[in-house]
Amino acid sequence: MDKAEAKKIVNNYSFPTEGGSYMGGIENRPILAKSIDRTVTDTEGKEYIDFQSGQMGAALGHQHPRMIKRITETMKTMFHSSNTMLNVPRLRLHERIGKLLPRLPRSVFLVSGSDSIEAAIDLARKATGGLDVLGFHAGLHGSTSYLTRSLSFNWNRRKHAVVAPATTAIMAPYCYRCPLGLKSPECSFKCLDISLELADANFTSKPAAMIAEPILSAGGVIVPPKGYYKKLKRELEMRDMLLIFDESQTCLGKTGKVFGYEHEEVTPDILTMSKHFGGGLPISAVCTTDEIAQKAVDNGYFATRSHATDPLLCAAGEESIDIVVEEDLASRSAHIEKKIKGAFEEMAKEHEMIGDIRGRGVLLGIELVKDRETKEPANDALAKIFNYSLEHGLIFQSRGTRGMLNVIRLVPPMTSTDEEVDRALSILNDAIDEASKTLGKKTSAAAAE
């Protein structure tokens, strides 16, 4: 299929989609036809390094050979089954996750990330008898049209027809742009104190939970400062509220540890995972303690979908966990993080537009600014870098907090080789050089040379 035919189909039969202003029109987007390992190929035969890991579902790489083997074997025996009966892959997956998360040994399975968030919030509400839920103003938790969108404050809630009641935002700890002009840790997380004082005033009922990502991915790869989550957990406990960690983007190796929460000195009460959990197939999980599961069930809790316990999806979940653990992909992520951050630190010596380099493992963000003092977001530079990279065979996504699109988000598959990372970095280096010629400026050190 060529671009002209694709454009005709999109214009006549698909819903009009924006796709992000940095991407340009339909003609600018490849029509993907094939994927393997870390590479996707379009209908014209052009190859791209996929530093977006599909839609984050291919963090093991596309079509990992062990995933193909396991899925093929399972397909031959049973791929769909009743969710009121038991089946072996489902049972094995419960056990596998329980052993991986001994403090949160109880799990339920669903299909999408949004499903898991809906189910996690219902779980918190049934376990606490509360209703109000807090989320970060730069957070994203899904696209179901009611609850998860209402908690995705990084999008415009006012675009939705109806917003779910008892959902309130608190200020994300976005230290690079601290609205109080403070520095952590000396600030003692003042933003949290102010946010919670406001939240206390806003609650419309007994509060139930706070939902948070260990790294706020879509909000611009924001990493909360060390100690922030520990204080948040204490504050929540004082209010009998639960901490839900949405680990859709941070679970299973991606941050350099098996779970994102392992970087913090807290264990959440409820943890959700999705995206690459199924190794490319859609399955999600909600995990919690014995006590929370029991309390919630006593109050009528249940969560499922027709396909939630399909043997095919559960076997995929178990295999992907085995791959992450047996191939030690967390260490591989940590190695890739070092390589990418090191390369950008070098580029930052020359290019003023590189304002901040952050993230963990294979969830990294480079925030672009017009000026390091004023920190004016460099959305134009990012659009140029995106287009140059796409043209030269590299895919990534642009993200940012509430309307800013100035963060290069790099999510390479954990299985990326050094050679692939170097190739992607070389394209990004050239793209930044090009963008600097028209939109950026050199750092004073580079200009003096």
Ligand SMILES: Cc1ncc(COP(=O)(O)O)c(C=O)c1O
């Ligand atoms: C942190 C986070 N939570 C939840 C979701 C929703 O997942 P899904 O699109 O599978 O419903 C996303 C999607 O990008 C996400 O980034």
